[in-house]
Amino acid sequence: MVEQRRKKIQELQSSVQLSQRAVDREKSTGLQAFSALIESVQRSRERFIQELQEKHRHIQTQAEALLQQLKQEICELEQRSTEAEQLLRSEDHLHFLQHCPPETFEGTAARALTELEENLKETFTEEIKKELQAKLKRVQQFAVDLTLDTDTAYVKxxxxxxxxxxxxxxxxxxxxxxxxxxxxxxxxxxxxxxxxxxxxxxxxxxxxxxxxxxxxxxxxxxxxxxxxxxxxxxxxxxxxxxxxxxxxxxxxxxxxxxxxxxxxxxxxxxxxxxxxxxxxxxxxxxxxxxxxxxxxxxxxxxxxxxxxxxxxxxxxxxxxxxxxx
The missing domain is CATH 2.60.120.920 (SPRY domain)
Structure with missing residues (x-):
């Protein structure tokens, strides 16, 4: 009777050990799967942030270049303004007319800002186009080969x-x-x-x-x-x-x-x-x-x-x- 009880205890202990090993295997497999999932999400998050940063840098670079152009044009305008004032003080009016022909810079800043706006629109339009193309390519992954059924065709x-x-x-x-x-x-x-x-x-x-x-x-x-x-x-x-x-x-x-x-x-x-x-x-x-x-x-x-x-x-x-x- 005692021997039977001991045998039963051994069977229970063996069963518990087997169960623990099964749990350990499932746990290991599950943790690997979750780790892979977490890594995938992190990579996607990093790509998302990187794409946003790259878009921002691209736009910022364009804006800085145009701002630099504006500053340069302002400097040129100021320089010409100084030269014009000096020549106006001069009594040599012929010299003034020769060196300051009638020229207008009206609308220079407006043109630069318009150019900036057009460049930004072009950039965003290109990004939207890329996103549309990417979306279409995603659904094109489900492309099927079709043939027409003449048994259903209208008679003519x-x-x-x-x-x-x-x-x-x-x-x-x-x-x-x-x-x-x-x-x-x-x-x-x-x-x-x-x-x-x-x-x-x-x-x-x-x-x-x-x-x-x-x-x-x-x-x-x-x-x-x-x-x-x-x-x-x-x-x-x-x-x-x-x-x-x-x-x-x-x-x-x-x-x-x-x-x-x-x-x-x-x-x-x-x-x-x-x-x-x-x-x-x-x-x-x-x-x-x-x-x-x-x-x-x-x-x-x-x-x-x-x-x-x-x-x-x-x-x-x-x-x-x-x-x-």
Missing amino acids: LSVSKDLKQVHHTNQKNFRDSPQRFTCIFNILTKQSFSSGRFYFEVQVKDKTAWVLGVAKESVERKKRDTLNSKYGYWCICLESGNVFVNYHEPRVPLSLKRFPQKVGVFVDYDEGLVSFYDADTADLIYSFTGCSFREKLFPFLNPNGNQNGSNSASLILTAFCVYCQ
Whole structure:
């Protein structure tokens, strides 16, 4: 009986030792992970501070150079003023006119300050541009390879053999089917997404009208006037010389510096976000936020009618290589 108790004690002690070793291993692993995390945060903090300091030094250097220029011009003005006073006291008026021709320095300081302001604007504009490009590159990490699904194409669309380009024609190219769009010039991609993030780009160059974005799987394929977020399309369009949110009402015009030649589309399914970018300038065109996605999402293109040839160019799913950037 005593021997059994002793054996039980040994087993308990052994179990406690094993538990302690397991705790020590987990503790060591956890501390390493936290140390790495802390170091990463510290490095990010240091980079952030360093970038701010470098920006400040750059601006300060520009300001000092311009201030030095102003001081130099003031000295020159004072020197010329002294010379002018001496010549005015002289009776040799001809000498005065020869050495002090009519010259004005009016607005010198104003011009210098304007130059400083323009330089500062240029600096900040460049920084903003870099930040926009960095943000676009971050979402481009989620680029996907897409192909068009001819089973969904509007009957008078023409699709290239590589399934990357689409335009409208005046002839019927497909037979009707349940999946096919029959009232709007839509085509879906073969690929769909029900979680995570994805990004794709569409060339819209030389087009006078187009629609693009993402659509839920259950969108109406046999009805008109449905191209808006109410009916499950998150899209932007070019129409009547302006870019709009939604193609059908409620259509909201966007104020853009330029019409994009290539549009980037980024979707975060879980966050309910759909963002459109000018892929050449990295400018954000528009974002749908707070969307509630409950089914598959399909990228879609709509080249619109060819408008007697003026809108005959194709919409193109452009190849995008993250590693080429």
